[in-house]
Amino acid sequence: MASIADTLATAGSLAGELLDRALDRQLRLAVTGLSQSGKTAFITALVNQLENACAADSRLPLWQAQRRGRLLGVRRVPQTNAHIPSFAYTAALDRLFGDPPTWPESTRGVSEVRLEIRYRPVGRFARARGTLYLDIVDYPGEWLLDLPLLRLDYRAWSAQVAATLTPGSRRRDLAAPWTSWQPAAASPFAEEAAAGAARAYTAYLHACRGQLGLSLLQPGRFLLPGEHEGAPMLQFVPWVWAMPGDTCAEGSTFRVLEHRYEQYKKHLVRGFYRRHFAGFDRQIVLVDCLHALNRGPECFRDMQHALHRIMESFAYGKGNLLARLFAPRIDRVLFVASKADHVTPDQHAHLVSLLQHLVRDSQLVARFEGVSTDCLAIASVQATEVAPGRAGGRTLNGLRGHALDGSALFVRPGEVPAAIPDERWWRERGEPFDSFRPPRVEAGSPLPHIRLDAALEYLLGDRLD
Template sequence: MRHNIHLGVTGLRQTGKTVFLTSLIYQLSELGSKGLSRFEPSGVTLRAATIEHSRDRDKERFPYMGFLKGLREKPPRWPAPTSRESGLVLRFFYENQGARGKVDTVRNWVGLGKSQGTIALHLHDYPGEYLLDAGMHDMTFEEWSSETMDRMANYCPDEAAEYRKAVEAADNRAAANILRSLRTAYARYAQAARRQGLEFIQPAMTLISWNERCDSSDQLPEPTEDELPFVPLPSSSDSEDESDSEIEQLRKQLTASFDKHKKRRVKPFLKRIRKCNNQLVLVDVLRILQNGKHAYNDTRQCIAEILRAYHTAWKPFGGINRALFAATKADHATKNSRSNMSKLLDALVTKAKGQLKGGIRTPESEWFTSIRVTKDAKERDGEKREVLNGTVKGRAEGPLNYLCGKVPPEWPNDENWVFGNPAYAFTEFEPTQLPTIDGSLWPHVNLDRVIWKILEGCF
């Protein structure tokens, strides 16, 4: 039998999308199912895959070889974050020695015993920020402005107040000057939100390059027109005789830019992700724990927007029909608390799951580590305690034993759960140098379970 799986892989900033894809491609192209313990009891064997170009001309080739080289250098480098769409195809043969009789999609009986076939796994890597703009598809500029202004006031009240002052000071000024001052004020809000670990900052698609400039600069960079083509405006209460004022002229300009963004960026993207019948969304629950309740509420909204985008892209025949959410960086938490990551992830997506309609299956949850960079240890400073052994990010010495945070079984619900609370601090680690010999096993945690869930419908 022949199977085609179109897998969209996404997640918010720094969730490990490129690391996952690099690890997945290496595993399937070099090893097949070797070392994937989840496959053994099922009697499924995967042969090593061939790597092919994607047939989608609008998509760049995922730079796998460059990322592989960086992970093998001394010192090793993490792959660069996802900033644009890319992809490739893995084609491999499978054999199922433990197959049982089942009925396939066209109601034909697949016999008892051995089954075999080929799988073409089409990988589509795209920034999670693209999904955050999908909700604009059904919104007007006025509706978007109202929601954005409310979000600003809720999460960053000081910056929201400054933004309103910039709007109120706009009288008798040229539209270009008004827009320049509003872009600056909105950039201050975006920076403050980012510092709190917030992600839902729109227009997310175009702000990716500005976010990259922020990460590489000590000063707040001024967003360009391409990076911030429109900003929110409060609802107009002007009388008719003021309809030609500069602020109303600006409103017309921003409305046109908003509609252009939907037409040229949002709608084409939704059309492209319809091709991905399976979606994998990576979530960094440890980062949310560190950043506090504002980050939690913000991420819940992000996940709701992601599932809303999937629902918008769904169609009765074909299109998105399955989503898997996975908590990443499990090796950054102590061993006995890692399984709680799945509980936290389930709680995070519960509301959004209940709002799903159409033919999309209820999303599943998993926790894993694509490339393990720590080892479990039981001693620090002569005391017996659960610790992690690794090289801390930014430090030359190592690997050493470090006390690290434990993942609670449920999300905190108290006033002390705020950004920077040491009770929920998790250490960031540098990558470990990977074997330079092709075909060597890479260390991971539960990667086999994630791969199985991606492919299990074929067996």
């Protein structure tokens, strides 16, 4: 017969198990950012820091759960969506710890990673064990720019594109190979001519990115088609010629292009966002302010515009057109100026202030809907070290690291403007902000970073209480 003590122990462990289950929670984190803003580096660094969080050489002092010893451990577990490729964490880490170290490759498809975080909750449940499942999706930044298309019909999107082709602009010159097509809206659709125009339009998007450094490039799949390359729904162009009335017949050039645009949205954009962007709890928005400052005023404005368009598409509040697609349950958004290791620490406050100005409108919208927001400057992987150097007979702090080609580099990066730069700043700006190769780190150690732990605290802190 079981003793009273045994019975009590069994009851105790059952209660513990129930409590554990009650404390099992899930958090979906949306990592948002334009192409090359640092999403993959951030996800890789985050997994790396979390997996090493309980090691003696952990680098997360600003993460309270870790600091107070409540963290029990973190490990990668298979994601719930078995049909989606797993995030190539090991491949990314192999590159960062390679000889020479290199950055993870630019992303070409969707992947997911799930982390199981075990912790001891505070207060009443302090003896129980909690588990938080953290789900993160990685995807090419180009595809994010398709999100705003969901709100626009073909005519509205075409009008937006047409408005960017201002007379005398470089964009207009670059656009000439496809704008010269000049089809008649009501004439029967000609497959070959349309395919040619779509190819020229794709080349135009590449040129806008490569030559002009622009971000607002739509549709995103034209730049990175994935498995749908060559499909008719990727063969259309915006209608930048005289807009026809509603009389175009079925099978006319205008109607077929319009239909393809709608097919693109239906099959590629809506499906992508429904599968990967629905039901997020928290969001981090990565912004590479320094790259935009390097590229000049037009690129800077264009990036600001692109970010705003994307943020508008996230439905934080009810009553939004897209509310059915995106459960409006994001309750925290963290805006982050990435690659803060490209400037000296005395510039970090300016970097945050610049970011605050950049995302001001998006922040206001989110706040109005009751969403908490914050701004931080971080480096997912710190590639530089602050080091003294001599300039003008004085010893001044600069940055030491390695350029992307591997050569040793010592720089004194210029000032970051604390607000959206004015004409004068653009006229008088100094040297561009350099890029750096990842640092050499002993295999098995966590990567150096700047304030990744502060980001973690903001995004996960309250979920581990």
